[in-house]
Amino acid sequence: MLRLRGVSKRFGAVQALSQVSLDIRAGEVVALVGDNGAGKSTLVRVVSGVDPADEGVIEWEGSPVRLGQPHDAKALGIAAVYQDLALCENLDVVSNVFLGREIHRLGVLDEVAMERRARDLLGGLALRVPSRRVPVRALSGGQRQMVAVYRALLGDPRLVLLDEPTAALGVEQSAQTFDLIERLRERGLGIMIITHNLSDVKAVADQVAVLRHGRNNGFFDVRTASQEQILSSVTGATDNTAMRAERRWP
Secondary structure (H helix, E strand, O other): EEEEEEEEEEEEEEEEEEEEEEEEOOOEEEEEEEEOOOOOOHHHHHOOOOOOOOEEEEEEEOOOEEOOOHHHHHHHHHEEEEOOOOOOOOOOOOHHOOOOOOOOOOOOEOOHHHHHHHHHHHHOOOOOOOOOOEEEEHOOOHHHHHHHHHHHHHOOEEEEEEEEEOOOOOOHHOOOOOOHHHHHOOOOEEEEEOOOOOOOOOOHOOOEEEEOOEEEEEEEOOOOOOOOHHHHHHHOOOOOOOOOOOHHOO
């Protein structure tokens, strides 16, 4: 679905990405991992068209494309959910899902049409909220995360980018997010999640791509790779306390 080859991005004197390559296939979850400053969020912004790449080739379904602005990515079917979620807490779930894409009829908001569309979308993915009309401020962190994802799904994307989707969530809320990702995978969407949590990787990902200092530093199949191998690629170390602990507690 998406192929990156030799993608580089510089911000002034800072080389954020250098010759990065990555493949994402339909119906596959790719986890992008790396330490702080490894270039993960920059790569998301490149793929979503927020920060166009300086060099490299980006292919969508085998054809080269130019992602010069967010509209270019959306037109292809690429949607991103960033860590801050960007929800309006005083608005209800339906209003947040349609934020910026409101349905109008004769110059007036068509609340009935939006409610119906939200019911079909949210019902199909089993959003666990007390009401579609409850203000977002009354929802849990996991529920807010799902509202942000559903808003991204409104345009029927084919590739969804999730930036640290479980960073501020508890165990139960994280499990709900994993269930949602699994449903999206079953629908044939390509998914890239950015995470620091290797437990999340094992729980939901098919493939792992490691960035270190803005460069590729390893690709792994989750079914066969050990956490020690992935951690070693992330840190660039051959032995540390966390790795020794994993050997004691497989």
